[in-house]
Amino acid sequence: MTLEERFDVILAAEDKIEPADWMPDDYRKTLIRQIAQHAHSEIIGMQPEGNWISRAPTLHRKAILMAKVQDEAGHGLYLYSAAETLGVDRDQMQTLLHQGKHKYSSIFNYPTLSWADMGTIGWLVDGAAITNQVMLTRCSYGPYARAMVRICKEESFHQRQGYESLIRLCSGSPEQKAMAQDALNRWWWPSLMMFGPHDTDSTHTEQSMEWKIKRVSNDDLRQQFVDMTVPQADYLGLVVPDRDLRWNEERGHYDFGEIDWEEFWAVVKGNGPMNRDRIEHKVRAWDEGAWVREAALAHAAKKEGAIT
């Protein structure tokens, strides 16, 4: 059996490809791109929520938010490690992010403008992420699939926390409920965009499905998300900002309107509201920390020299 045949046998048997196994170059490249993008999303995603840590309305909410953002850093670290099993290192991936050559989820290119955005991000953004990631727990690449199992557990906790904080807002004063509605208005469509282009326009989907990296298509995932989320919005008493949204008895699914693809592609190409700010923030933190990392290396080298 050739190496390639063995790879195909593992895939067909629903077993996992492990770091030491032979794999096609493109399989490796696709995974590096996807896992790095996922890791970057966790790291860049710390910024919009970090924006509200200092202003959280209660100490309880502050603690939850801080823990959540810290979880995201942990997910980033975990995912970078998974990508490293494929032969890239974290610094290379970070450099590509800083140079704009690696992408991260476009959702984080929108600003967080009120406290209600914290709950809404937990509910919608983490909800959409989970919809994607549950599928990835069955991904053919072992380290990624296993990372996803753990990350999904924490994400679903975040999602429940987000939704719970919106229940509080929606059962509070008219002012609080308006804050929640405004947040839903701003985050609904970008959340639907998280599933990517239509299947017909998605360049990577077909090959990724063949390799069992991806198990469900973009449009099917988006439909799942809408079906799950609309009743949750109803429960909150909030209105989903889509005039075409209605239950389709025949299909057993919600019909919904068309995404503004012009906006989608503009944000992907770097022209969303916060693209530049996010990367500038990240690069600034990295550059300002350079002397600290150099000091740590210099000190370690001195210690090494003293021992040998």
Place this chain on the structure above:
Amino acid sequence: MSEPVISTAPQGAPASDSSDPVRALVAHADDNLVLAQRLGDWISRAPELEEDIALGNIALDHLGVARALYSHAGHLEGKGRTEDDFAMQRPEREFLNALLVEQPNGDFAHTMVRGLLFDAYQVELWTDLSGADDSTLAGIAGLALKEARYHLLHTSSWVIRLGDGTEESHRRAQAAVDALWRYTAELFEGAASEYHDIWRKVVGEVLDEARLQIPDDPYQRSGGRRGFHSEHLGPLLAEMQWMQRSHPGLEW
């Protein structure tokens, strides 16, 4: 006894005032809350990802201790004040934190040196209070002590790395020691002198290993415990309390 910290009665604890236990609890809670608020600002801005996680963790520890102490203070006071009443509804003049913790983050060296000076104090404080007659306070102190030991390990190893790293890191670390040393005596006001002695020894050993000097200037600032703060606390509180001040009386 070879361990004077433990053998001394809790009444001698640094910064505690046996005549007003609520006030002492609030002062300690304010220290922790203000430092948590400062450290939280590092999240997503740290020199490396591991430090984003570590600083977030430490901020959460301090926040947790602050919450437990406020709740206990509210209980002892018996006027129904909650943790958020203490945190969000008091003006600057009623905050009793030490001046050290309200000092700005500055660069990473400032944050680590501030941490070292404070963590060494907190290890003593919690060691002492974990023997308090007030069993709730003793319980909080026991948990806080475990965390403070880890914080001290974290900050002292960074101060050593920075002090004994590159020329630039040494210069920055020394500048931080020079700027922050003046806020340290306040931590031991009203406490038996051996507390300050032990602290000097612990901190001195770390600074020695880091090749850093204690400044000659004997000037020391004080006033935080009486609500006489530097100008740095006001903006911190304005930001932290903004939601509660602009939307009073709501549940979040």
